[in-house]
Amino acid sequence: MDRLNLQVFRQFWAIAKTYWFSEEKWQARGLLLGVVLFLLAYTGLSVVLNNKRGVLISALSAKDESRFWETVVIFISVLVIYAPLLAGYRYLRDRLSLQWRRWLTNRFVDNYFGDRAYYNLSTSDVDIDNPDQRIAEDVRSFTQESLTFLLVLVESVLSVIAFSGVLWGISRSLVLFLLLYALVGTLVTTVVFGKPLVRLNFEQLKKEADFRFSLVRIRENAEAIAFYRGEEQEATQVKYRFLEVFDNVKRLLLWELNLNVLTNAYEFIPFILPALVVAPAIFAGELEVGKVSEAQGAFIRVFFSLNLVVARFQALTTFGAGINRLYSFAEFLEQVELASAELEPVEPEQTQPIEATETAATTLTTIQTVTADRLALEHLTLQTPSYQRTLVEDLSIEVPTGQGLLVMGASGCGKSSLLRAIAGLWIAGKGTIVRPDADQILFLPQRPYMVLGSLRDQILYPNTHLEADDQHLTQILEQVNLADLAERFGGFEVERDWADVLSLGEQQRLTFARLLLQKPNYAILDEATSALDADNEARLYQHLRAIGTTFLSVGHRSTLTQYHQSVLELSQDKTWQLHNQS
Template sequence: MPTKISRDRPLKNDPSPSNFNKFWDSVRAIVQPYWYPTESGERVFSDVIRIWGMLILLIVLIIALVGVTAFNSFVTRYITDVIEEKDYPNFIKTIVVFGAALVCITLLNGFSKLVRKKIALDWYKWLNNHTLSKYLSNRAYYRINFRSDVDNPDQRISQEIEPITSNALSFSAIFLEKVLEMTTFLVILWSISQFIAIVLIIYTIVGNLIAIYLGQQLSKINQEELELKAEYNYCLTHVRNHAESIAFFQGENQESNIIQRRFSNLLRNVERKINWENNQELFDGAYKSAIQIFPYLVLAPIYMSGQADFGEVVQASIACNQFASAMATLIREFGNSGRFSSYVERLSEFSEALEAVSKQPENVSIIKTIEENHLAFENVTLQTPNYEQVIVEDLSLSVQPGEGLLIVGPSGRGKSSLLRAIAGLWNAGTGRLVRPPLEEVLFLPQRPYIILGTLRQQLLYPKTNRQVTDAELKEVLQQVNLQNLLSRVEGFDTEVPWENILSLGEQQRLAFARLLVTHPRFTILDEATSALDLKNEGTLYQQLQETKTTFISVGHRESLFNYHQWVLELSQDSSWQLLTVQDYQNQKTITYNSTENTGITLDILPNNEPQKQLEILTQKAISEGLSHKEMTELTYYSIKTIRSKASKGESITNKDGLTYRYDKDPKVLKWVRGTAGIRAK
């Protein structure tokens, strides 16, 4: 779907209280179902216990790591004193302890990172499946395409879920570890010099304020980077999906301009990011260096005056260094947290949109769907999903088993929309739709859906686990004139990019092959033979009739009349008429001849009995006026439309081009011929 980016909307990383609360609501919505499931079926209890056990293990490992690191600072202090005293036996013992502590630090650090990544992987697996379940349930993947505020759902799933889990676990673990380190080494410094500890606390507060400012700017830049990458990725995907059309138009230069424009926007954002990251790195380096120098400035004079031993100076230096390193890491993580918050906002927005499109809007009318073993519309008025336009009004018809119904009408009049209603994709409106279970219906669109899979899976889709022999599949390919397809691939279990190697006509024949394999009871065809020649079209429809399936087709070709019994014509004003194929063709012949040759009289045309009735009604309109029901026989309108036009005072033109108006005089209340119609006569 097209990417829609609004540069005028407020940035999501705006630090106002309302946006901060909204961010934490988004975090809670993502975190809670995994860590604190409250609804039954969200998570298996044993999985929750297992993951909490791993989390507790991670916390224990981090505490142990900080403890051993702090312990090693005392060992370092003791080693320094031993070396200064030249006590070789104690030096050997201490260095062994020091080495063992280093081994423990290495193992604890490595094992804690492993556990952290395992938890993140498990969370990513669950969150991805949870989001996919929402995306593929209740046809949300289809309905969300009508939401212009949600761009690139594919990227949000494939590229923006994993960073949430990995960043969340990484940030949480690092935050806990570094806060513990800073607290521990601050206590150690306090025991050595309270002055140094107090200065560090003040220094930390100032540093945090600067870090928060830098982090906010990077958060805004990261948010824009995500959106610009989505735009750039979409335009490249668009070129791949429409490669043939672009090649026909020789539109490479135009496409290159579009791609370059979006890439330039991305580059400008990257340059801004580089500058801000450079500022942050300079600040981190200066911040860390100043802390490392400070203890020497304070403690060196004390040591030289003999008021402190050299080990204390070394330990204080180590403590300051560890404190500075921990603080710099935290500042860096807070700077990177902007990307995390952007991912959270986008996933939360996507999740909320999926839930919204899956719910039926309240206080709106919908078409009731009844599952039975036949297909019928009962007083159905179908509207667009936003309820802004009526597609067809008061439609009532029933398709008998084994018959074919052809839907015709002007382009954009809603022919395909009726098929969407049958499939349950659109249900805005009123009335009752009776249809078989969707498992018994096969839909063949104008551009067939070609799956990513083997030739066997293409033919068996959507029930790819069906057992069909190679011989049966070869016979089906023969029936749809695709017998040469096997010579182009290595067999039924070959997987190739089918959309690239098959023409649209071959894809349509492949779709018909699915029909012959699955033998559905009901088939819906939306211009399913538009890319085929008349001979191939005739062959396919003849085989369709032989399957005894009940089918509905949408099409414009006159050749389709040969394979259907009924025609449903939709008109521009939401009215409709249902005729046999013979009556429809006769009607069109009458209309055509009356337009092209006014010397031809209608009496000599076939089926003139209905025509005599129309003439009687025409005469009655002059003398007595017509009722709503009688007007329906002169026009293509339903009674409901006739009544509506009468109430609005609108005129109606009948099949012969004569104009009628409704006389609202209480003594008349009839449709009468207009003066324009009388003059035309």
């Protein structure tokens, strides 16, 4: 995005309308109406206060004591009402902003996790950096700044209407000059400063997020960095990221300096001009002295209302950059949702492969998923998501119910990729995958995932709605040789950074506990016991076979063959062989 133009407003409305026409639209509109009513009352009282300030000066100049005290009483009475009105206006505005942020954050989070968009983002070549910042910070900025600019615009319109009447009654030439002056200032500012400031603010948001992310990665990979003694390289990388932030801020400050020089000089004239225009009439005795103060107050209110773009231009450019980041993120999530809707699993009788859109030279095909009470691959050809490499060709196998299939082969031949295809993460290729509903399958990925939460949460994940008492959980931990785990950390409700306090072998056994507790009909295991010794591995697979789960494993160890009824060997040349164990 290079400039502040109509494209920004189109993107803004595409995001904003989802809330104002949602199921909460009446509550939102009611709050907005309350804010506007408070603003109307607040603006009306501002006109009264501005008038009474001029009357005070006129009364003092004329030495009219009774008029002075009468005006003081009125001024204080209005102020008593004015102060809570202003406070109430700000409260309702911030409350509406908070409500909007909650709704929009929930919408982005739902779309981010829906249809595995978070995974698609990590594997796609789309330039969507730092989705965490876009959900946490850009949404907050969007809702707050949207309301701020909207209400400032409404307030400006009301001020122009209310105070222009005051100015018109004092001097018509002031009104005409003010309109021309504000128009010229707005055009000069947007034309000269628009494009560079929007670009620099967009880059600043990205570079700040990249810098913060580099620090987060160090915390998450502290042990690995320490083993490699990679402190110097990591420090250099962090400093480099910060240097990019620093250089961009320097360029931004130079443009802001030039903008501030213009705006400071531009905004000084309204403080002196009303006095110059009204002075001849006062010297001639046609106007009271207090009219100078009244004219000056009204002129400044109208000027800054008309001068909205110039006065808030830097904030507008930052806001425009944030809109662009949020819109591109929302657009990506929408595309994922549409693509997922087109590739919904079909019924068993529908067996024709689904074809994707045609590219310039070839027709790309996608793997079809059929829902059934079995796990089978039919004439499956699996490719990488970019369609640049074929991993397996024409693979047809079925895992008999209650038995186990072991997938083996050299690194890079497509073992883990095959599991991704079964899970629906990779769809590039052709053929059919027949599998049960997702809630009947439990996947144990190669890298154990420890959730944020208690020990109970770790065991129940991802079905945290399950009910299991402490005694049952203890029995499960005993089966995976972690009998003392709850006692060691102080019970099942204690919260720790489990990925940090548990060894890799303990993490793998803990994820196996999830499988033994939930007893799914099907289990997919990707190197799920790679960090375990032979005894612990044998123990886990014995328990797995005892619960009657149909399972498919990926592994390198030859010892794994004894726990499976058949072995699928994949080769680097895309061929495969199936061996039945005796």
